[in-house]
Amino acid sequence: MKQKPTLKVIAKELDVSVSTVSKALRDSKEIGEETKNKVKAFAKLYNYKPNNIALSLKNKKTKTLGVIIPEIVHHFFTTVISGIENYANEKGYNVIVGLSNESFKKEVINLEMLANGSIDGFIISVAKETLSAKDYHHLYETIDQGIPIVMFDRVIDEIECDKVIVDDIKTSEKAVQKLLNSGCKHIGIISTKDYVSVGRLRTEGYINALKSNGIDVDKNLILKIDDKFNSDDNLEFLEQQIFDYFESNDVDGLFAVNELYAITAMKVARQKGLSIPNDLQIIGFTDGVLSKHAFPPLTTISQHGFEMGEEAAKLLIERLENTDDDEEAFKTTVVKTDIIERETTKL
Amino acid sequence: MKQKPTLKVIAKELDVSVSTVSKALRDSKEIGEETKNKVKAFAKLYNYKPNNIALSLKNKKTKTLGVIIPEIVHHFFTTVISGIENYANEKGYNVIVGLSNESFKKEVINLEMLANGSIDGFIISVAKETLSAKDYHHLYETIDQGIPIVMFDRVIDEIECDKVIVDDIKTSEKAVQKLLNSGCKHIGIISTKDYVSVGRLRTEGYINALKSNGIDVDKNLILKIDDKFNSDDNLEFLEQQIFDYFESNDVDGLFAVNELYAITAMKVARQKGLSIPNDLQIIGFTDGVLSKHAFPPLTTISQHGFEMGEEAAKLLIERLENTDDDEEAFKTTVVKTDIIERETTKL
DNA sequence: TCTTACAACTACAACGATTTCGTGTTGATA
DNA sequence: TATCAACACGAAATCGTTGTAGTTGTAAGA
Numbered sequence: 001m002k003q004k005p006t007l008k009v010i011a012k013e014l015d016v017s018v019s020t021v022s023k024a025l026r027d028s029k030e031i032g033e034e035t036k037n038k039v040k041a042f043a044k045l046y047n048y049k050p051n052n053i054a055l056s057l058k059n060k061k062t063k064t065l066g067v068i069i070p071e072i073v074h075h076f077f078t079t080v081i082s083g084i085e086n087y088a089n090e091k092g093y094n095v096i097v098g099l100s101n102e103s104f105k106k107e108v109i110n111l112e113m114l115a116n117g118s119i120d121g122f123i124i125s126v127a128k129e130t131l132s133a134k135d136y137h138h139l140y141e142t143i144d145q146g147i148p149i150v151m152f153d154r155v156i157d158e159i160e161c162d163k164v165i166v167d168d169i170k171t172s173e174k175a176v177q178k179l180l181n182s183g184c185k186h187i188g189i190i191s192t193k194d195y196v197s198v199g200r201l202r203t204e205g206y207i208n209a210l211k212s213n214g215i216d217v218d219k220n221l222i223l224k225i226d227d228k229f230n231s232d233d234n235l236e237f238l239e240q241q242i243f244d245y246f247e248s249n250d251v252d253g254l255f256a257v258n259e260l261y262a263i264t265a266m267k268v269a270r271q272k273g274l275s276i277p278n279d280l281q282i283i284g285f286t287d288g289v290l291s292k293h294a295f296p297p298l299t300t301i302s303q304h305g306f307e308m309g310e311e312a313a314k315l316l317i318e319r320l321e322n323t324d325d326d327e328e329a330f331k332t333t334v335v336k337t338d339i340i341e342r343e344t345t346k347l
Numbered sequence: 348m349k350q351k352p353t354l355k356v357i358a359k360e361l362d363v364s365v366s367t368v369s370k371a372l373r374d375s376k377e378i379g380e381e382t383k384n385k386v387k388a389f390a391k392l393y394n395y396k397p398n399n400i401a402l403s404l405k406n407k408k409t410k411t412l413g414v415i416i417p418e419i420v421h422h423f424f425t426t427v428i429s430g431i432e433n434y435a436n437e438k439g440y441n442v443i444v445g446l447s448n449e450s451f452k453k454e455v456i457n458l459e460m461l462a463n464g465s466i467d468g469f470i471i472s473v474a475k476e477t478l479s480a481k482d483y484h485h486l487y488e489t490i491d492q493g494i495p496i497v498m499f500d501r502v503i504d505e506i507e508c509d510k511v512i513v514d515d516i517k518t519s520e521k522a523v524q525k526l527l528n529s530g531c532k533h534i535g536i537i538s539t540k541d542y543v544s545v546g547r548l549r550t551e552g553y554i555n556a557l558k559s560n561g562i563d564v565d566k567n568l569i570l571k572i573d574d575k576f577n578s579d580d581n582l583e584f585l586e587q588q589i590f591d592y593f594e595s596n597d598v599d600g601l602f603a604v605n606e607l608y609a610i611t612a613m614k615v616a617r618q619k620g621l622s623i624p625n626d627l628q629i630i631g632f633t634d635g636v637l638s639k640h641a642f643p644p645l646t647t648i649s650q651h652g653f654e655m656g657e658e659a660a661k662l663l664i665e666r667l668e669n670t671d672d673d674e675e676a677f678k679t680t681v682v683k684t685d686i687i688e689r690e691t692t693k694l
Numbered sequence: 695t696c697t698t699a700c701a702a703c704t705a706c707a708a709c710g711a712t713t714t715c716g717t718g719t720t721g722a723t724a
Numbered sequence: 725t726a727t728c729a730a731c732a733c734g735a736a737a738t739c740g741t742t743g744t745a746g747t748t749g750t751a752a753g754a
Contacts, residue, residue: 001493004463006740017704022742032702047488051464053409054740056400057709064443064465072432073425075636081419085446089456094465096411097444099432109436116351117398117710118411118441141394146348263640270642289422293610295617295642353710364734369712379732401710404739464740697754704747709740716735724727 005046014042025050056117064094065316066119068110070102070127070154075259075288076305077125080152083309084123091317093120104129108138121148121316126156128227132195150316152308154197162315163332164308168198171301171337172205173212175283176255178339180213182346184253184281188221190242190261199224202257202285220249225261235264242268254282262298263290266344282344296343308335352393361389403464411441412663413466415457417449417474417501422606422635423652424472427499430656431470438664440467451476455485468495468663470656473503475574479542497663499655501544509662510679511655515545518648518684519552520559522630523602525686527560529693531600531628535568537589537608546571549604549632567596572608582611589615601629609645610637613691629691643690655682 011018016035024031024039025048031039042048056062065088069077085095096119098110107127114122122142130136131154139159143149152164179187189206192199203222210217223245225238242265256262262284266276274280276296284291284300291298311333322328341347358365363382371378371386372395378386389395403409412435416424432442443466445457454474461469469489477483478501486506490496499511526534536553539546550569557564570592572585589612603609609631613623621627623643631638631647638645658680669675688694 001491004492007742008740018740019705019742020703022740023703026742030702035702049459049463051404051740053400053403053464054709055742057398057404057711057739058741058743060709062400072419072428073422075420078420078425081444082446085419085444094443094445094460096441097428097432098441099429112396113441116396117400144348145351267640267642290636290640293614293637294640295614354712355710365711366713366735367733370733373712377732382732397712398710401739402712404709404741405711405713407739695754697752699750699752701750702748704745706743706745708742708744712738714735714737717733718731719733720729720731722727722729724725 005048064119066096066114066122068098068124079305080309083306084313087310087313100127102127111138120320123150123312125153148319150312152312164312166303167334168201169205172202173209176206176209179253186251187253188251190223190256193224193226256284259284259286259288259290277344277346299342299345302338302340352395411466413443413461413469415445415471426652427656430653431660434657434660447474449474458485467667470497470659472500495666497659499659511659514681515548516552519549520556523556526600533598534600535598537570537603540571540573603631606631606633606635606637624691624693646689646692649685
């Protein structure tokens with residue numbers, strides 16, 4: 001086992017000073033050609049690489065980004081991470097991932113654990129529990145300590161920071177409009193409780209679309225699922241709610257604010273003998289593997305998670321590397337969405 | 348913006364020495380009660396938290412684990428990460444994620460980037476490109492530098508390190524046996540090329556099961572897909588291969604070595620008018636969202652990714668914290684598998 | 695011959711924390 | 725009164741690296 005060499009051991013070995021080695025490797029003109037070559041050759045031979053931790057301490061920069069998300073077993077979030085990683089690596093940054101599991105407490109712990117020097121900035125999608133409790137002190141404190149935050153997807157309006165979102169309202173309007181155009185008369189929505197910002201906004205878009213088409217909004221057609229926790233755990237509960245919804249409502253078009261709701265709705269509809277898309281057309285928000293491989297393949301809204309991740313990383317790194325200390329204004333990037341037409345909607 | 352206080356500023360503020368502050372906070376008996384209380388109160392007030400980077404430098408331990416996986420938009424891998432995170436966080440460790448995207452080069456870069464002090468140890472599932480190129484120098488070098496590696500899922504036999512695997516052979520035997528028991532006469536397998544260890548082993552299990560039932564192995568029934576890259580990208584290619592396979596072979600039972608192959612096979616079978624499970628029974632390896640929500644729901648083998656992650660983290664952390672320098676022998680943990688019976692198989 | 699300039703290097707401080715080894719004061723004991 | 729232990733604290737080294745500020749030695753210029 002050969003330990004990584006340090007400047008010190010190289011210096012001793014070559015009988016020069018540590019500073020000389022450091023400078024030689026950084027190609028400083030203070031050092032003579034001969035010595036430089038000698039040092040470089042030696043360093044290469046022993047595969048010297050500067051110690052990141054020491055550099056971090058010195059530079060007060062870790063070149064790593066902290067990403068905190070509610071869950072990782074989730075297509076959208078992993079797509080975003082992918083985008084973050086991609087951009088971050090290009091710029092020489094690493095990515096530490098922290099999972100909140102939708103828990104406020106875990107989110108706080110993760111944030112504090114990483115805020116002690118481990119990372120230069122955060123990219124966060126806030127936990128549902130945080131959203132419903134409206135306790136944002138940990139976020140304020142982090143920002144107050146000079147650690148920049150970029151929020152994506154689930155965003156808190158009142159916090160001033162960079163944000164990457166999708167125009168949930170407009171996109172939802174577009175989706176519902178498509179349903180309308182395809183002949184749907186009674187369009188329902190399966191959404192989340194209002195404390196989840198994206199759920200609230202998508203519901204708003206749904207309502208807007210109906211109104212602008214002169215259709216009265218029937219509150220019964222708006223189903224707001226309450227799932228504070230990982231939705232995979234209470235699938236039966238979800239199914240039951242959707243089942244009841246179908247029992248008491250007669251819809252021919254359905255807009256679901258996420259993939260799981262859409263897929264589950266399809267399943268329940270199938271149980272009830274409904275034919276998709278003939279009896280019922282469905283559009284889901286967020287495109288994932290489920291939609292793609294569903295039967296029939298689900299028409300969805302692509303949020304372009306990869307681009308969102310890239311954009312978030314870009315905003316963060318730009319802020320980190322902006323040395324002219326005239327504080328740049330916070331930006332909110334709106335990533336475009338697309339409707340991916342598959343087979344749960346008619347043309 | 349209030350910067351995080353350091354020991355130095357606390358010391359200056361309270362007019363004591365840095366050492367005194369440090370000791371007071373660590374409750375050393377060298378420091379008088381009065382001073383201790385004063386320091387602690389002040390530290391609490393200003394929310395002092397020791398700087399992780401400084402600690403890492405001093406202790407030569409970063410308390411972070413490096414996880415390198417081929418892709419993150421993948422149910423199995425995210426489940427494993429979940430398990431790793433869970434165990435690691437419990438033990439006070441953080442997790443840095445690096446993606447190889449199945450590329451040898453990116454794997455090497457990631458490894459080297461993190462091996463320079465950023466992490467204490469690695470958890471790796473090797474990229475397909477690395478596997479097919481059989482170039483493992485980066486792994487050997489890492490281990491040689493004293494950085495422990497734990498491999499999971501895609502494992503390299505000849506490298507000595509801790510490993511977490513599933514008994515691919517036995518599990519596949521079990522699956523094929525189940526197909527046999529359910530009345531299948533002509534069982535096929537959709538596998539990967541042999542350089543992917545798990546593909547090779549699962550094929551081996553398939554062959555074993557047939558042989559031990561006195562059935563001749565028909566090479567034509569073994570389809571080995573070649574996908575060096577992200578399988579999502581060449582879905583049509585996959586479909587085409589499976590389509591051709593069905594054209595030239597008549598099977599009533601199918602064992603697929605991963606979820607995507609199974610789901611795609613179902614899709615192709617449906618196109619060909621086959622009824623599942625009446626005309627064709629299918630079992631897929633690796634349980635994910637797709638299987639659960641497929642129509643009909645797919646019978647699969649659960650690999651218990653979460654447990655695999657926990658186990659990998661456990662092995663790694665145990666090795667890291669094992670201070671008695673009698674090198675512990677390398678362990679290979681075999682995580683149990685289960686067949687999750689859903690609706691693509693008969694009882 | 696004495697500056698002066700320059701090349702080529704070294705010493706030292708600093709980043710933030712811990713830890714070992716002192717050191718000065720107090721009170722008790724011989 | 726001299727000695728010593730206990731107590732409470734401080735100085736300095738250390739981790740690995742970099743940047744600034746010296747410190748040499750040599751050669752050119754006056």
